Amino acid sequence: MSASLARFNRVGDHALSIPCDILVFGGTGDLALHKLLPALYHLHRERRLHSDVRIIALARSPHERKAYQALAERHCRAQVAKADFTEEAWAEFAQRLEYLSIDASQSGDFGRLAKLLGKNEERVRVYYLATAPNLFEDIASHLNIAGLAGPKTRIVLEKPIGHSLESAQAINAAIGAVFDEHRVFRIDHYLGKETVQNLMALRFANVLFEPVWRAAHIDHVQISVCETLGVENRGGYYDHSGAMRDMIQNHLLQLLCLVAMEAPVRFDAESVRNEKVKVLEALIPISGQDVRDKTVRGQYSAGKIGGQDVPAYYFEKNVDNDSDTETFVAVQVEIGNWRWAGVPFYLRTG
Template structure:
């Protein structure tokens, strides 16, 4: 019988900490990571002896690096949160090391900058193609100890084989309990509140199943185009960039069974069961139940914008999808015969991320004066604002029994006066404290790729170009037809 590997000791809150960011002057670091760490610093969530080391290939000294940060980072912190004294205190924690991640000799320079007895967090804010090289070089330089942790950014691989290869290579240097595969959607307050909504309240559980739920729709819509990411995005597309990670993780939380505890593995075991219960899509299913789209010129927010093929660095005639809608089915008792619709796209009508649970129609309506079908929905908005809304029917004032939908609203910003951390800040604090619950385990990631890969292969076999949709709309008309076949509609169409 094979013995399981011992768990890595938990992080010590007061131990010295070195947080090392590979890609430390890149877009992710400037826009998200450093602002999040600044907020953690301001609110006392970093261990006292924390040093943050940004790594990059630029031949800079520390002063040149700090000057770069001063020009870039405060804009992403915002005027309300930025304080000159706090910013200076944060800068005192920062250092810069010129490191080319592909050069093993450069890692000796990194080792000289680290505290000898500190816990270490290595954040790999680089292309996934560098993950293996970085871990190999860290190991060869003796920079990994039992208290070290590594954070891997998405997308983790291009397909199942590359994801498995990265996971295997990283596992040669880090135990699974040291590996934090980050998905920032899992750090959103409303996503974590969904766990409480489901498992902390008795009123929903009896109805959270077939046949009481008619359908579920999960939308992550962006109003922006590919912008400066076109070179990366064209080789990735919406399925790999969004469905394989963000939307499937949201689906897992909606559909999972109650875990036995909040222990990380207990939660992730239940999420894995959902991924393994997803019914695989055959080529015929792919043709019928998926829609690919690509935005053309249009208007967003009253401003004219170009189409995907006119974006800088997009190859002529590219068939990369910027929109995906699909119908998924979960093959278990709870979700039998409940269609689950996933949708994501760029250059859509508005920026919106939400989960909509539509409850079943009444078997018989007493209210014939009402011009519309009675619809009960639970709507969970993730962005741009975060709130939970339960849509019910009520009688219109006046004579007769005409019904009108009304909503019970939980506005989280007004319900709680406490400051609400942004997703990256919350997840970085979890990494520092060694909490794995809101991070993907290896088998989760690989199960997601196992379900997604046949869809991508099916598109290749079909050979169809993505359907065009004008920027500023909700995607191709075929996505509405996909819903209509199940007597449903996207929320904005009802």
């Protein structure tokens, strides 16, 4: 994933500095409203978007354009630092922002999208799939049928990519049938966090830490990602995912790799990715009795977060009342290589 993220940053910076369309599927979801639109607003404010960049949000909700702009403004105000959010900058950004109500599972709706985009096949288009992974294959296929997957287009897949090895392979095959690999970007947005990006500098550029970054000097490693919000509006997605798929198998494993990997030969995308893979290959499988001894699953009950009442998970919106989906996971893992043999890594999220 990190290799694709680096490629997207490099190619994407170029793409966003020329006229293009950025289409966000799942435009009313938490990822789009909490992460993507605030990030695009920052790019606009910093004058890193070409004046002819359109941002088109796509979702099933029947919003008019102004109503969606108001929704986006409310969320961006909450996510962007007060000093960075100005009425003037937002008014300019809102002019870029359009909305189209479509059902991504219905091929016929993509005809309306084609009409909105026009027939200019030379225009760069970036499709960001901030949706549940079960829609990835449909979206790629429908874009192709509608004539919207030409050589100037790119597609971005947000984690998780499927719910199993088989489903991930099926998604990659379906996407690959429409988009060449160099136009596919698999993104783990967690890698964009400043603290995460600083991990490699902390490890490999610090002459105090690097000599002792090994089993002989470290008793254990704890990696904790503590959530400050309940599931909120993500119940429909989260109840079929859970903390293990939502956090452990991507975000926390990425952090584990950054903490445990060897120094790459070069600090380019492919070399870093290769060192991460070596860490994953060295993980000792958890099976049999180890599952009971080294893993914990839990689910939050009613309480308060930041002074606000939060219902029990099974009373959240779009969650089954008898759901046993985990909202907390703790896992003890070990890496069977020379640097980390015998050192437990504790991964926790919830």
